[in-house]
Amino acid sequence: MVQYRATLCRNIMLDSLSVFTKSCQRMSPVIKFTFAALIRVGVTASVLGGLVALTIDVTWGVALGALVILAVIGYYAYKLASLSVWLDDPQAATLPDGIGLWADTLGHLYRVIRHERAAQRTLADTLSRFQAAAAALPDGAVMLDNQYNIVWCNPSAETHLAVSLKRDRMQVITYLIRNPEFIHYLDSRNFLEPLVIRLQHNKSAANAASAAATEVILSLQLVAFGDDQMLLLSRDISERERLETIRRDFVANVSHELRTPLTVVTGFLETVAIAGTSNETLLQKSLAHMSVQTARMQHLVEDLLTLSRLEDNRNRLAVSPVNIPELISSLLNDAEQLSNGRHTITKHIDAPWLLANRDEIASAFGNLITNAVRYTPAGGTIHAEWSQASNHAPLVFRVTDNGDGIGAEHLPRLTERFYRVDRGRSRASGGTGLGLAIVKHVLIRHDGHLEIQSSLDTAQHGTTFSAFFPPERAYAVEDRICAVAA
Ligand code: ADP
Numbered sequence: 001m002v003q004y005r006a007t008l009c010r011n012i013m014l015d016s017l018s019v020f021t022k023s024c025q026r027m028s029p030v031i032k033f034t035f036a037a038l039i040r041v042g043v044t045a046s047v048l049g050g051l052v053a054l055t056i057d058v059t060w061g062v063a064l065g066a067l068v069i070l071a072v073i074g075y076y077a078y079k080l081a082s083l084s085v086w087l088d089d090p091q092a093a094t095l096p097d098g099i100g101l102w103a104d105t106l107g108h109l110y111r112v113i114r115h116e117r118a119a120q121r122t123l124a125d126t127l128s129r130f131q132a133a134a135a136a137l138p139d140g141a142v143m144l145d146n147q148y149n150i151v152w153c154n155p156s157a158e159t160h161l162a163v164s165l166k167r168d169r170m171q172v173i174t175y176l177i178r179n180p181e182f183i184h185y186l187d188s189r190n191f192l193e194p195l196v197i198r199l200q201h202n203k204s205a206a207n208a209a210s211a212a213a214t215e216v217i218l219s220l221q222l223v224a225f226g227d228d229q230m231l232l233l234s235r236d237i238s239e240r241e242r243l244e245t246i247r248r249d250f251v252a253n254v255s256h257e258l259r260t261p262l263t264v265v266t267g268f269l270e271t272v273a274i275a276g277t278s279n280e281t282l283l284q285k286s287l288a289h290m291s292v293q294t295a296r297m298q299h300l301v302e303d304l305l306t307l308s309r310l311e312d313n314r315n316r317l318a319v320s321p322v323n324i325p326e327l328i329s330s331l332l333n334d335a336e337q338l339s340n341g342r343h344t345i346t347k348h349i350d351a352p353w354l355l356a357n358r359d360e361i362a363s364a365f366g367n368l369i370t371n372a373v374r375y376t377p378a379g380g381t382i383h384a385e386w387s388q389a390s391n392h393a394p395l396v397f398r399v400t401d402n403g404d405g406i407g408a409e410h411l412p413r414l415t416e417r418f419y420r421v422d423r424g425r426s427r428a429s430g431g432t433g434l435g436l437a438i439v440k441h442v443l444i445r446h447d448g449h450l451e452i453q454s455s456l457d458t459a460q461h462g463t464t465f466s467a468f469f470p471p472e473r474a475y476a477v478e479d480r481i482c483a484v485a486a
Pocket of ligand 1 (some may be wrong): 242376403405414419421423430433434436482
């Protein structure tokens with residue numbers, strides 16, 4: 001009887017399984033999965049319940065089958081809850097594991113997540129590399145949406161446009177850059193050519209009272225990309241514009257300097273052409289004037305060439321020990337000739353030789369001494385000094401005069417090319433306006449610098465020019481080895 005029941009059960013199960021397998025082949029994966037789960041539960045419950053029913057009692061068999069089904073449902077519910085908790089916050093908990101169908105499901109989920117995390121890592125890596133590259137760009141880049149809201153910008157753009165990505169994200173850019181030309185540029189929708197604008201930036205926003213505005217000149221260009229997005233590219237062209245202004249001013253200044261003597265020479269030539277060479281006095285006078293003017297032009301061209309040589313980085317400084325005491329004495333002799341007894345000229349020499357380029361130093365010191373003679377009224381005193389306070393102190397060449405002095409507002413600009421305080425006086429005494437620019441460049445090439453002090457005070461008027469050199473340039477005469485510092 002028992003054997004018959006067992007055979008019957010087995011046949012029923014096998015038949016059901018074969019029917020189920022055939023139907024499963026036509027089912028969707030979800031239905032298949034559901035059926036597979038039900039079959040597993042059903043088979044486990046039936047086998048265990050069946051065994052108990054066959055060996056002990058049918059009631060106990062049914063009870064055990066029901067208990068198995070309940071346990072499996074409980075297990076599924078528990079796993080589902082664990083999965084839900086994990087999905088809620090994947091970082092806080094670990095992905096739950098499981099057995100049976102759960103093992104397949106969670107294994108699959110784990111693979112998807114691992115793949116997803118790898119893709120995220122690659123994306124984050126690419127993004128951080130992109131951000132590092134964008135941060136290193138000297139040009140600014142601002143990503144704008146179609147309403148001109150700032151979506152993103154790199155640090156250069158923050159500096160150029162005085163915006164902050166943290167503070168101004170999703171702000172309309174025209175609220176931040178309130179420049180009429182820029183607003184017009186955006187409205188025009190013609191972005192083929194870049195726009196050049198000048199912006200005032202406050203250097204210190206912390207203290208509004210002491211905030212100094214600096215002007216930056218920017219070249220801006222808008223480039224459309226993607227889905228209605230725009231990239232605003234900015235480039236700081238302040239330095240380029242500054243150099244362009246210097247170049248323009250320089251050409252204008254040189255032309256102006258040459259025009260006056262050329263006009264004079266042309267005038268005399270015309271006079272001589274009309275009057276002929278028979279008038280000996282006029283001819284002599286004209287020739288004398290022309291020679292003064294040509295000397296002036298020659299002087300200007302020489303100073304320009306000197307300056308250009310000094311500014312040329314390829315022109316390396318060739319140094320040797322220079323006997324400065326002897327050089328100063330020789331320059332002061334020339335100054336005596338120029339002064340022609342109108343000034344009292346004194347000197348104090350108390351420093352070693354200098355490792356330097358003799359011609360350049362002679363030109364710089366000569367300019368300072370000659371200026372003192374030219375700008376100090378008759379009866380004045382001029383004092384030249386070469387000193388070093390201690391072995392480690394800088395070497396100083398100082399020229400002090402008790403002339404009229406120079407207004408404080410002129411001092412910072414004195415070494416600019418063609419800058420003169422008194423134009424007429426400079427020209428009348430044969431000045432080119434390039435002397436102090438030459439001095440400045442010679443000192444820079446010798447790692448030195450120039451300091452100017454002047455007073456207009458009636459009781460103590462006068463000017464002092466001090467040229468400083470680093471102590472390493474000192475050359476004690478008894479030294480046999482000359483450590484040339486080029
Ligand atoms: P310049 O050829 O005109 O003398 P410099 O560059 O040598 O050109 O000097 C620039 C200007 O500085 C001069 O035009 C003059 O106004 C002023 N200056 C230079 N040295 C003195 C000085 N010792 N005393 C007063 N003014 C001076």
